[in-house]
Amino acid sequence: MKFVDEYRDPAAARMAIAEITALGGDDHLKFMEVCGGHTHTIYKHGIENVLPESIELVHGPGCPVCVIPMGRVDDGIAIAETPGVIFTSFGDMMRVPGSNGNLLEAKARGADVRMVYSPLDALRIARDNPDRQVVFFAIGFETTAPSTAVTLLKAREAGIMNFSVFGNHVLIVPPLRAILDSPDLRLNGFIGPGHVSTVIGNRPYRFVPAEYGLPLVTAGFEPLDILQAIVMLLRQIREGRCEVENQYARAVRDEGNLKALSILREVFEVRPHFEWRGLGFISQSALKLTEAFAPWDAELRYSVPGVRVADPKACQCGEVLKGVIKPWDCKVFGTACTPETPIGTCMVSSEGACAAYYNYGRFTKATRIPVRSA
């Protein structure tokens, strides 16, 4: 694994941390990493433990699995339980709770639910089982949407009619704007998403500094990438700059991936509104299949409950996501809402802010390195 070792070099990390400590000074600064992949890196490598106490990372809404609202999970399960259907899904969607259990439980009740690594695997299953209907549970940001789009193009080209897509692809910019629009926002900058930006590029984030006066640095997924992005954010703040910068230049171009974007435009159109777990309805925040792909649209092919299941009132995921409150400030945290029985987004994924705090809170509190305290 030569190619990743250089991004995990402890000596380089120590230098970056020293720079962060020096640049950070005594100010308490909060940066949000938007992407769930970043949150994963932060936990996996214990980055919060090596940062000075003055720098706080707020875990954003970019975990594609946990923003899917309960009603959509229920719809997916309803399709999965339709006789004759093979329902395919990415692995980490399997345990996301709907209002009446998750896909693993539906499988245990007899539904034919299969885990796939790519929508193309789902299409292959459709080709191999011509007498069955195969549905792919499409989720994710602009990162995974192009592979769903390519699969749909292939399905049309090959005339595979026993395949359809239950589309739940979402867009990254609208929730970012929703968070920025909240009056109680307390953030000092953003670590911009990496994989999404390989598709959409860096330009769509220009409104963040322009309209909201906050810096954003697009970052890669190795631990050194994250530290480097924090250094770049701090430099902007110290130098009085406020702009979109690209730490992940080895993968992200300003204009994005033009081919992927054109495929997206061919297959998808923007939904008028879509519900986000924890954030509520956000207009123009998700994708649906265009008219041309109606024959492969599972939403048109199956009758689903389509019932909106409200997030429990007591759940304060929105405030946690915005960095307004800490997980332990939420009324249901640790009582009604636990990793075994999650209520909101932040508890569903093991990388959500609440789940992480539930599991690691006492330890983190005990070992937090008070770098700057006298």
Added chain:
Amino acid sequence: MSEPSREDIVLDRIEAFRRRRPRLLEEAVNSAHGAGGKASAALIDAVFLEAFRNDTLAPMADGALLPLPSGERLAFSTDSFVVKPLRFPGGSIGHLAVHGTVNDVAMMGGIPQWISAAFVLEEGFPIAELREIVADMAEAAAAAGVQIVTGDTKVVNKGAADGVYISTAGVGVVPAGVELGADKVQPGDKVIVSGRIGDHGIAVMLARGELGITADVESDTAPLGELVQVLLAAAPNTRWLRDPTRGGVATVCNELAKTSELHVSLDEAALPVQNAVNGACEILGIDALYVANEGKFVAVVPAAETDAALAALRAHPLGEKAAVIGEIREEPPGIVIINTVFGGTRIVDMLVGDPLPRIC
């Protein structure tokens, strides 16, 4: 730091909640209940332990330790094998059935001697394939120095089983003086793994052919009886032994931390993982610490005997890559923490079910 007390109240509440016995919430069995993680523990606790509770079962080890009237002790263990595909690089369900059984007896400190084998066969299963599996078992038993001394055969309707399932039991005598158990583990002891981790789980996952990736990874399936005796000869005060099968090294370390009420501190840089396994894990978004092994053990040995243990293990072909991967500490009790290569730390928790690949 003026920490609001609400944080402490909440943390105390969580702590109390986590100490409670695992809760079984589901109404039907699902695949997570068979994965060796929290869901498995909840099922075993709420259903099996509840009904069968007794002193011999209580330690919840890899097998039971049975005192004989003569004063000797017998290690007794049972297992079943439902692996798919039946054949994978490095072995087959036949090898696994023998090795898995022998290894559970070995983890109790026993010298495996006899095993049983019961077969559940699906109508239509080719006899030729059955012959091959049975030949693998015979070969594995001979190599492990055990005899298959009793068995059973059942045939079920087509569709009621997936080819062949094998159920086994194994027994062996525990030599006098061998005293293993989580209660023997002390702060300052070292944690040793007998070789590279993650090979079996990755080999089987890739052999299913669903991932579209190929890598040169073979299952590590092997009998550990001899290697355990090598360890016990070099480190006679070895405290604890476990084979990290389902759930991997992370899960057995968690079980150790919980039953000993001590802290297990692991060193990421010391973990022996081969490049191909690391690469496959990176692509799949899973962690080698949670991937199954079938020819490895995790041992806790006193610090003073660590060098001797390591030297002896490395001199044996099955222990060449043995390494000290961590140590036992007093605080914080009940949890496993890994010190990352990067200089950070993270908690290594028990998974609820199977490791699910991440999409981003």
